[in-house]
């Protein structure tokens with residue numbers, strides 16, 4: 001008996017997305033089902049190219065369809081279409097055309113490595129095939145141009161002289177408040193001014209199609225951060241902290257700021273989590289251990305992982321090439337990629353209300 005599309009979809013209904021807890025057919029992820037004799041082919045459209053469960057999902061699909069009597073060959077094309085989820089629609093916030101998700105990277109205090117983490121995550125997502133933007137909103141100390149090696153670049157304006165064209169490096173579209181100020185000069189702006197400037201800045205950029213716009217916020221939880229976080233239609237915030245007790249306390253402050261603003265906390269990243277000895281490759285917990293994980297648990301938000309304190313991570317960033325780019329096969333790249341995948345998965349989970357709950361084969 002000939003294999004039918006109904007049978008194929010019936011089997012794929014048994015495959016549950018481990019993150020979204022619904023079957024792939026209901027989630028609208030199955031496309032282009034084709035049956036030619038004993039050969040079944042279809043496309044699985046994931047919600048992010050950075051899906052850590054890509055292989056697992058492919059295997060589950062192959063197994064499920066392979067169980068149908070008469071099927072001898074299953075060809076699966078794995079693609080991704082990032083779902084949009086930008087903010088809860090605060091009246092003053094307009095979504096940015098073409099930008100599907102805006103993720104703020106925040107910290108309760110300065111120097112925790114927020115910009116280093118932002119740049120590595122942006123590059124990691126781009127390497128995995130996502131369309132990524134990186135906006136440096138850290139007006140007090142913009143360090144993204146340095147980390148991304150674009151310090152001497154100045155963005156051009158488009159032909160209509162209306163929008164700035166972001167600088168592209170390592171597959172990431174970059175815009176920084178630092179591009180607009182002469183190097184070496186410090187900007188002393190009050191909170192509301194910063195928010196207004198950043199909001200306008202954000203809109204005056206020709207972003208094009210962006211799956212994830214990573215926004216490196218200024219450190220702290222003062223007025224500037226508050227107004228800024230309100231000004232941007234955020235999908236969610238990632239809080240970066242270090243393992244010390246005090247850092248946990250300030251991270252808690254950052255988390256509560258976002259909660260007050262109704263901005264979902266995507267999760268916590270612990271930077272300089274442990275020292276990875278370059279000689280013996282063993283882990284040393286220089287500071288107290290497990291602070292990030294404990295803070296995440298106490299605040300009931302996901303823990304995205306710990307990034308080691310490593311001379312190379314700092315040196316790579318300071319020399320203008322994030323570690324994931326400089327050494328994509330290295331162990332630091334692996335750690336950053338895992339964190340990026342977990343963030344992307346969390347964004348997909350948050351955006352699930354935007355997923356059409358219709359059969360979409």
Ligand SMILES: Nc1ncnc2c1ncn2[C@@H]1O[C@H](COP(=O)(O)OP(=O)(O)OP(=O)(O)O)[C@@H](O)[C@H]1O
Nearest residue numbers: 110111112113114115116141272308309310313314
């Ligand atoms: N995991 C790491 N291992 C080693 N050095 C790191 C690590 N992360 C960041 N650094 C270094 O720490 C310094 C501060 O990092 P970064 O500028 O990213 O912090 P920040 O939190 O963005 O700071 P700011 O307060 O300026 O916003 C930099 O010199 C950077 O190279």
